[in-house]
Amino acid sequence: EVQLLESGGGLVQPGDSLRLSCAASGFSFSTYAMAWVRQAPGKGLEWVSSIINSGMTTSYGDSVKGRFAISRDNSKNTVSLQMNSLRAEDTAIYYCAKYRGLHASAWFFDYWGQGILVTVSS
C-alpha cells in the first residue's frame, strides 16, 4: 500500500524558514517523480514544486520560485521542501504527491499524503 506521510509543518512568522518532509513507502520510490501541492484555506489546489526520480531536475511554480527548494533522498525514501522567506500567502495545507505518467507533460498525481498545515503569521 502506497503511503505518503508529511511532517514539519507549523506556525512561523513572515520571513522565517521551514522544512517539510515526506516519508514514502509501498512503492519503488527511486522510480517516480514527486511533487508538493498546496491548498490555501478555503481555496483550490496549487502545484508548488516537482522533482524527477533521480533528483537531477526540479521545477517550481512562479509564486515560490527562488524561495523554495525541493530535494529527495532515495536512500531514505524521502522528499523535502525547504521553504525560505515565508509570506502570509504561503499559509496552506501542503500535500506530498507521487507522480505517474509517460512523460513530464502528461504526469498526474496518483497518490497524495494527508497534508500538513503551514501557517505564516505574526
Place this chain on the structure above:
Amino acid sequence: QSVLTQPPSVSGAPGQRVTISCTGSSSNIGAGLDVHWYQQLPGAAPKLLIYANYNRPSGVPDRFSGSKSATSASLAITGLQAEDEADYYCQSYDFNLGGYVFGGGTKLTVL
C-alpha cells in the same frame, strides 16, 4: 484566476447525471495535453478520479467518466449518490507556464 476554468458549483438530485466542465487554452488542453480529475471529500486529501482524459484507476466506480475535446474536458457523474458530494478539480500541464495547472475546483452538491 486559474489557468483552467471550472464552474464554481453544480448540483443534482440522487440518481441524476451531472457534468463538470474544464476549459483551457492552446497552451494546455488545446495543445493536446492530457486532463486529469481529482475528487476531494470534505476534510480529506485529493484522490485521483480520472487520468489521461478518460481512464479510471482501479476502485473508481464506472459512474465516473471523462472526456476531452479541443480546449476543454468534462467529468460526468451518473447515478448521483450522497457520497459524491465533494470538490472536483481538473489538472493538466501548461507549456507557457512550464508547470502543472489546476482548475479552480467545482463543488458538487447532492440535493
